Amino acid sequence: MTERSFVMVKPDGVYAGLSGEILSRIERRGLNVIAVRKIIMDRAVAEEHYGEHRERPFFGELVDFITSGPVFMLAVEGEGAIVALRTMMGPTNPLEAPPGTIRGDFALEVGQNVIHGSDSPESGARELALHFPELS
Ligand code: DAT
Numbered sequence: 001m002t003e004r005s006f007v008m009v010k011p012d013g014v015y016a017g018l019s020g021e022i023l024s025r026i027e028r029r030g031l032n033v034i035a036v037r038k039i040i041m042d043r044a045v046a047e048e049h050y051g052e053h054r055e056r057p058f059f060g061e062l063v064d065f066i067t068s069g070p071v072f073m074l075a076v077e078g079e080g081a082i083v084a085l086r087t088m089m090g091p092t093n094p095l096e097a098p099p100g101t102i103r104g105d106f107a108l109e110v111g112q113n114v115i116h117g118s119d120s121p122e123s124g125a126r127e128l129a130l131h132f133p134e135l136s
Pocket residue numbers: 053058062091092110111112113115116117119
């Protein structure tokens with residue numbers, strides 16, 4: 001089924017010069033990148049984006065980190081896009097991520113794991129409406 005996902009290279013990935021590499025991996029997989037934007041995310045938008053984690057002890061750090069520098073945001077469409085991208089990203093903890101995944105190749109710490117990708121079609125719709133309202 002054709003799905004849409006919201007993908008974001010986090011500030012650590014942007015600083016490490018990985019935006020192009022990650023865009024390239026997504027394109028080479030055969031997924032369709034329908035929109036991109038590089039911005040520093042507003043704090044209020046970051047709190048909304050990570051709303052499901054509001055009660056977690058790391059929420060403040062998470063919002064500090066995601067607003068600490070530019071992020072490279074992508075709207076991605078394609079067959080099974082949600083699962084395809086989550087598989088390419090690897091698990092949340094980079095130490096559990098196999099080589100060949102983005103986190104397994106480029107990250108070591110859970111708090112600085114280079115990339116975000118929507119975890120379900122519903123999250124994809126919510127996150128795209130938040131960050132790419134012009135696509136709705
Ligand atoms: P994912 O980004 O794989 O969807 P998530 O939605 O569970 O993972 O968490 C969102 C982000 O929050 C994650 O990419 C990094 C951070 N995070 C998750 N668990 C954490 C923890 N135990 N300590 C610090 N940061 C954490």
